[in-house]
Amino acid sequence: MSPEVSVKPLEFLGFAGLGLSVLLHMIFVAITLGVGLVTAIYRYLAYRRSDSALEVFARRGFRVMIVTELFSGVWGTIITVFLAGFFPGLVALATNVLFTPLAVAVASIMIRIPSIVIFWYTWGRISPRIHSLIGWIMALSGFGIPLGFRTLFSEITYPYAVATYLSEGSVNPWRAYGSPLFWSLYLHTVFATISAGAFFLASIQSLVKDVKGVSIALKYGFVFLILQLFAGPLYWYTLHRDSPYIFSAVTFGDFSPFLILKMVLVIALIVLGLYSLAMINLRNEIYRYTRYIGLIALIVIFLGELLNDGSRYPYIVTLGEGGLSLSAFFNLYMDVPASVVFVILGFLFLAIALFLVSFYYAIVKRFLPEIPER
Amino acid sequence: MDSIASLLYLSALGIYFHAVFVSLTLGLPLVIMSLLYMYTRTGEEKYLNSTRIATMVLAVNFALGAITGTLVEFGLVQIWPGTNLAIATFAFAPLALELIAFANEIAFLILFIVTLGRIKTIYSILILALYWVFALFSGLLITTVNSWLVAPWGVGPVTSALYPFMPSYGPLATDPQKLVALKIILLASGQPLQSVLQMPDVAKSIGIILTDPLVSLVSPYNVISVLHNLIAAVIIGSSLPLVAWAYRYYRSGNKDYVKILRAFFIPLLVLILIQPTLIGHFMGEAVVEYNPTKFAMMEGAKETFYNPIVALVAYGDLNHPIIGFDRLAQRCDSLGNQTIGDLAKTLNLSKDTLISIANSINVKLDPNKLDTVLSTKVRDVCISDLNKALQRLELVHIAYYTKIGGGVVAFLTSIALAGLLYNIPVITPLVNLVLRPIKRNETKIFLLASLIFIGVVLAAFFGWFVREVGRKPWTVYGLLYPEELVSISPVSREATFVVAAALIILGVNLGGLYAMYVVATKELRFLDLLKKGLGAVR
Numbered sequence: 001m002s003p004e005v006s007v008k009p010l011e012f013l014g015f016a017g018l019g020l021s022v023l024l025h026m027i028f029v030a031i032t033l034g035v036g037l038v039t040a041i042y043r044y045l046a047y048r049r050s051d052s053a054l055e056v057f058a059r060r061g062f063r064v065m066i067v068t069e070l071f072s073g074v075w076g077t078i079i080t081v082f083l084a085g086f087f088p089g090l091v092a093l094a095t096n097v098l099f100t101p102l103a104v105a106v107a108s109i110m111i112r113i114p115s116i117v118i119f120w121y122t123w124g125r126i127s128p129r130i131h132s133l134i135g136w137i138m139a140l141s142g143f144g145i146p147l148g149f150r151t152l153f154s155e156i157t158y159p160y161a162v163a164t165y166l167s168e169g170s171v172n173p174w175r176a177y178g179s180p181l182f183w184s185l186y187l188h189t190v191f192a193t194i195s196a197g198a199f200f201l202a203s204i205q206s207l208v209k210d211v212k213g214v215s216i217a218l219k220y221g222f223v224f225l226i227l228q229l230f231a232g233p234l235y236w237y238t239l240h241r242d243s244p245y246i247f248s249a250v251t252f253g254d255f256s257p258f259l260i261l262k263m264v265l266v267i268a269l270i271v272l273g274l275y276s277l278a279m280i281n282l283r284n285e286i287y288r289y290t291r292y293i294g295l296i297a298l299i300v301i302f303l304g305e306l307l308n309d310g311s312r313y314p315y316i317v318t319l320g321e322g323g324l325s326l327s328a329f330f331n332l333y334m335d336v337p338a339s340v341v342f343v344i345l346g347f348l349f350l351a352i353a354l355f356l357v358s359f360y361y362a363i364v365k366r367f368l369p370e371i372p373e374r
Numbered sequence: 375m376d377s378i379a380s381l382l383y384l385s386a387l388g389i390y391f392h393a394v395f396v397s398l399t400l401g402l403p404l405v406i407m408s409l410l411y412m413y414t415r416t417g418e419e420k421y422l423n424s425t426r427i428a429t430m431v432l433a434v435n436f437a438l439g440a441i442t443g444t445l446v447e448f449g450l451v452q453i454w455p456g457t458n459l460a461i462a463t464f465a466f467a468p469l470a471l472e473l474i475a476f477a478n479e480i481a482f483l484i485l486f487i488v489t490l491g492r493i494k495t496i497y498s499i500l501i502l503a504l505y506w507v508f509a510l511f512s513g514l515l516i517t518t519v520n521s522w523l524v525a526p527w528g529v530g531p532v533t534s535a536l537y538p539f540m541p542s543y544g545p546l547a548t549d550p551q552k553l554v555a556l557k558i559i560l561l562a563s564g565q566p567l568q569s570v571l572q573m574p575d576v577a578k579s580i581g582i583i584l585t586d587p588l589v590s591l592v593s594p595y596n597v598i599s600v601l602h603n604l605i606a607a608v609i610i611g612s613s614l615p616l617v618a619w620a621y622r623y624y625r626s627g628n629k630d631y632v633k634i635l636r637a638f639f640i641p642l643l644v645l646i647l648i649q650p651t652l653i654g655h656f657m658g659e660a661v662v663e664y665n666p667t668k669f670a671m672m673e674g675a676k677e678t679f680y681n682p683i684v685a686l687v688a689y690g691d692l693n694h695p696i697i698g699f700d701r702l703a704q705r706c707d708s709l710g711n712q713t714i715g716d717l718a719k720t721l722n723l724s725k726d727t728l729i730s731i732a733n734s735i736n737v738k739l740d741p742n743k744l745d746t747v748l749s750t751k752v753r754d755v756c757i758s759d760l761n762k763a764l765q766r767l768e769l770v771h772i773a774y775y776t777k778i779g780g781g782v783v784a785f786l787t788s789i790a791l792a793g794l795l796y797n798i799p800v801i802t803p804l805v806n807l808v809l810r811p812i813k814r815n816e817t818k819i820f821l822l823a824s825l826i827f828i829g830v831v832l833a834a835f836f837g838w839f840v841r842e843v844g845r846k847p848w849t850v851y852g853l854l855y856p857e858e859l860v861s862i863s864p865v866s867r868e869a870t871f872v873v874a875a876a877l878i879i880l881g882v883n884l885g886g887l888y889a890m891y892v893v894a895t896k897e898l899r900f901l902d903l904l905k906k907g908l909g910a911v912r
Contacts, residue, residue, distance in 0.1 A: 067484055067488065070436070070437060070440060070480050070483075070484065071477075071480055071481065071484065073440055073441075073444070073480075074476055074477045074480050076444070077443075077444060077447065077473070077476060078473050078477070080447060080448075080451070081461075081469050081470065081472070081473055084451055084458055084461045084462065084469075085461060085462060085466050085469060085470060088458040088459065088461065088462035088571060088577070089571055089572060089573070089574065089576055089577055091451055091455070091458055092455050092458050092568050092571035092572035093572035093573075095451055095452045095455045095568070095861065095863070096455070096568060096572055096861065096862055096863050097863075099452065099861065099863035099865045099866060100865055102448070102452055103452070103865075103871070103875070106444070106445065106448045106452070107874075107875075107878050109441055109444055110441050110444075110445060110878055110879070110882045111878070111882060113437050113440060113441045114434070114437050114438050114441060114882055114885070114886045114889070116437070117433060117434050117436075117437035117889075118434060118885075118886070118889040121430050121433065121434055121889070121893045122889060122892055122893065122896075124898050124899055125892060125893070125896040125897070125898055125899065126892065126896070170864075171863055171864060171865070173863075173864075173865045324574055327575075327578065328574040328575050328578075329574060329577070330577060331462040331466075331577060332577035332578055332580075332581060332582070333459065333462050333463050333577055333580065333581075333582065333583045333584060334462070334463050334466070334582055334583065334584040334585070334587050335582065335587070336466065336587065337467075337587055337588075340467065340470060340471075340587075341470070343474075344470055344471070344473055344474055347473075347474035347477070347478065348473065348474070348477055350478065351474075351477035351478045351480070351481045352481075354478065354481035354482065354485060355480075355481045355484065357485065358481065358484040358485045358488050358489075361485075361488050361489060361492075362484075362488040
């Protein structure tokens with residue numbers, strides 16, 4: 001049921017490249033935000049309770065971050081370059097109207113990434129109290145990033161601050177935070193990332209058969225999954241109210257199969273999570289399929305973001321039942337060589353392959369030790 | 375201080391911190407590969423232990439480099455959003471290729487960290503070498519974007535039409551009519567470029583501006599600039615571990631540290647020797663050719679003068695005058711009474727056409743203001759901009775000669791240190807003679823290593839200052855001013871924003887540097903802390 005809007009092949013390539021970058025970035029973000037929070041909490045509890053088992057749990061989980069975070073950040077940079085290169089007009093508009101939220105996001109990135117690396121490399125070198133503090137800074141700064149960047153997603157779905165700017169001609173720096181769609185999207189994002197990150201952590205812990213670790217991670221994943229059962233429908237409802245085009249596309253249109261698949265996987269998460277927890281509580285053993293719970297959670301994240309972003313096609317900004325087509329903000333200042341784009345995408349896939357090899361050796365083969373060597 | 379000046383300082387702060395971390399990103403791999411090579415040859419654990427420390431520092435440093443890079447990137451698109459037009463055209467190819475470099479750089483670095491000590495050392499060297507290649511490629515591409523701002527390759531004679539003392543910047547790969555129309559509309563509307571770019575369908579109305587997307591990659595100015603910048607970065611990044619291990623030697627007297635210094639000193643020495651003599655020379659020639667105002671500022675040439683040494687180095691001719699601002703002004707005078715309107719007419723841009731173009735991109739022009747712009751003499755614009763550049767002459771001149779001084783110190787002390795680390799005829803006895811008052815060999819080595827570090831840092835710091843301030847009053851040399859590229863968001867002009875951003879930049883970067891120091895110097899007590907049940911340390 002796509003409307004009659006003509007899209008040139010290069011415009012589609014730009015949209016698809018941007019979409020791919022966003023989807024991959026979101027997968028990594030989900031891992032790092034959730035794992036970061038849980039490990040910061042347990043590093044702190046280990047310090048407060050003098051419980052070395054909790055510290056090893058935190059450290060084991062955090063290995064994931066040290067491998068993943070920088071690579072996750074790369075995809076953020078890739079998104080920026082895709083946006084600025086292919087949709088320069090949109091970036092010019094966003095950096096004006098959303099100046100303050102974007103500044104919040106950039107400030108959070110500046111704090112977040114160094115604190116992750118510092119948290120890892122100072123572990124065992126500085127006092128646990130200071131180390132725990134760095135952990136909290138690391139975990140909480142992560143949530144400042146979507147607090148900024150999700151305004152952009154919110155505005156291209158339901159222009160609220162932009163609409164005010166275009167009608168009044170002046171920018172209200174905090175206007176984007178008045179958008180009702182933004183807050184439901186932000187909550188949906190935060191709950192989803194914590195839940196997915198915790199489930200991912202449960203999978204990692206199950207690989208080393210740490211029953212207590214799996215239990216802790218599953219509980220966090222489960223609590224935030226339950227919260228998602230409220231945040232998800234709330235976002236769906238705000239889409240219905242504020243962005244009918246996307247609501248129709250995901251509910252009745254071309255993207256509805258993805259929504260159904262997502263729902264099925266959420267049910268699978270609930271069932272698998274409950275069963276895994278029951279096995280631990282009743283038999284003190286890890287259910288063998290628990291190791292796949294992280295993967296399922298990440299697929300749910302992927303599908304959710306695909307629904308959120310892909311369903312706007314062929315528009316870049318949706319307005320009611322229609323929107324502004326890709327070409328409204330597309331780079332028409334030169335003929336972008338498609339061959340260059342394909343070469344770049346090819347090399348990016350090579351980078352992903354290399355990353356997966358590193359991840360396998362670091363986490364699965366445990367080249368990156370929980371207990372650091374002297 | 376006006377708001378645009380404060381934003382320029384803010385950008386400079388971010389860029390300088392980025393430069394610190396990028397230097398280590400490029401320099402440390404050379405050090406680590408040298409240490410690993412020595413480890414494969416000797417099997418001595420000290421090389422592997424030193425490698426581990428340097429790798430941890432590299433990891434923390436890389437994270438800081440990545441976030442300061444992100445900061446610079448956002449600085450461009452957010453504080454200077456007019457550059458979006460450049461990112462979508464001239465900078466598109468280098469930035470797009472940079473994605474390849476950046477993603478693979480990180481992937482190889484992670485692979486190196488994860489597998490170090492777990493696989494054969496030769497494979498570790500290979501993985502790090504691949505990381506280094508992508509890191510250098512990344513540096514090449516980012517320098518390309520900066521070089522385009524310094525010498526906008528592909529705009530052909532467009533700049534020299536306004537400023538006759540400027541050369542033609544390569545082939546004409548742009549549509550001069552559109553470029554000039556946009557510039558006149560900006561001048562007449564008084565609006566920064568962002569106000570035009572942000573409107574939907576503007577790109578459709580303007581259409582193709584750039585016909586050769588790869589033109590910025592083939593700039594001759596860029597070729598030498600890349601070599602100059604990357605070698606400078608590798609030198610600084612290798613000099614820091616040099617001074618760090620020299621300090622350890624000074625404190626402990628342990629001769630193992632001399633072996634570690636020797637492991638990577640020779641490649642560092644070679645780079646320090648060729649940078650000012652060979653690369654610096656060609657860089658200077660490129661500045662003379664492509665940035666005449668900057669060269670006049672560097673030499674303090676308010677008036678044209680004769681200096682055979684500078685003339686020989688810059689022009690290859692002892693008798694060539696050092697062109698000063700007086701001669702550049704004479705070139706402006708050659709424009710006579712030609713107005714911007716006359717210039718526009720040669721490109722078929724009448725007043726009506728300009729108003730029509732402005733309307734098509736949603737810019738409302740005041741006809742009277744447009745008349746004022748069109749009747750402005752080109753000579754007046756040329757002289758006015760020369761005067762703005764002239765105001766910075768003293769500053770750039772002093773900075774340039776401080777840079778030269780730093781380079782000379784590094785050059786001489788690196789030769790002297792070679793004389794201490796190795797037995798070199800003539801040099802070793804001479805160095806020992808000069809440093810006779812200093813008794814301890816440890817002190818001599820630490821002193822010379824420190825002087826090398828101070829020298830190269832001074833050279834790089836002031837070198838970059840000259841590169842950036844020397845191209846003012848333009849951000850894109852001869853084409854665009856900072857006030858045309860700056861954000862239209864009122865928040866960006868608020869003092870609170872600038873102060874908050876500066877504090878965050880300072881806090882994060884200084885904290886990061888301290889963390890690198892902790893990682894490099896603090897003993898790992900993980901098990902001790904763990905065994906104490908953690909509570910004991912509370």
